[in-house]
Amino acid sequence: AQSVAQPEDQVNVAEGNPLTVKCTYSVSGNPYLFWYVQYPNRGLQFLLKYITGDNLVKGSYGFEAEFNKSQTSFHLKKPSALVSDSALYFCAVGSKLTFGTGTRLQVTL
Amino acid sequence: GAVVSQHPSWVICKSGTSVKIECRSLDFQATTMFWYRQFPKQSLMLMATSNEGSKATYEQGVEKDKFLINHASLTLSTLTVTSAHPEDSSFYICSARTGTGSSPLHFGNGTRLTVT
Numbered sequence: 387a388q389s390v391a392q393p394e395d396q397v398n399v400a401e402g403n404p405l406t407v408k409c410t411y412s413v414s415g416n417p418y419l420f421w422y423v424q425y426p427n428r429g430l431q432f433l434l435k436y437i438t439g440d441n442l443v444k445g446s447y448g449f450e451a452e453f454n455k456s457q458t459s460f461h462l463k464k465p466s467a468l469v470s471d472s473a474l475y476f477c478a479v480g481s482k483l484t485f486g487t488g489t490r491l492q493v494t495l
Numbered sequence: 496g497a498v499v500s501q502h503p504s505w506v507i508c509k510s511g512t513s514v515k516i517e518c519r520s521l522d523f524q525a526t527t528m529f530w531y532r533q534f535p536k537q538s539l540m541l542m543a544t545s546n547e548g549s550k551a552t553y554e555q556g557v558e559k560d561k562f563l564i565n566h567a568s569l570t571l572s573t574l575t576v577t578s579a580h581p582e583d584s585s586f587y588i589c590s591a592r593t594g595t596g597s598s599p600l601h602f603g604n605g606t607r608l609t610v611t
Contacts, residue, residue: 418596418597422602427586427607429588435597435599437597482541485538486538487537
């Protein structure tokens, strides 16, 4: 069985500072890893994915994620946070998408 | 590209009635669509996988007779909540894939169902 863990319910960061949203996974074989963002009362928007290749994946809105096989992690990062980045972020694994519990990102001025 | 339209965005119905939710891929053909349910402040739970022209595959614990899924064409899947009860109140989200299993899913904006 595959699973995803997002250890932080909420991450608070000041605008302009770097942000990291953590994700670890458990899957047999090579993982398909995804990050999605959800704004209130909306569906999910795709940010980025890792299938194979470079461990550093660049995605939408300036986000990137680093795949670390030894640590089974796929943390989401952004060098400089914006207030508009405040939302709920989900890490997911697999072709049918098993989601983590989500991390609420709050960016303040 | 890859727009998924979900309708209605919200619906209120009385207990015992049925509600149909539509999910359309507007600019691509989706052989497979997925239906999720999201409880407040919780993650998305996969309910079923909808395949065009065949029966849906339901996840364990999901009542197939209560949540009827039809995938009549390559651009339309519907979820019907039959004989709805207050505990069925939730946020339902559909998604569709444009390619293989490694392709990202594209999500509709969800439907907020409230059963009174």
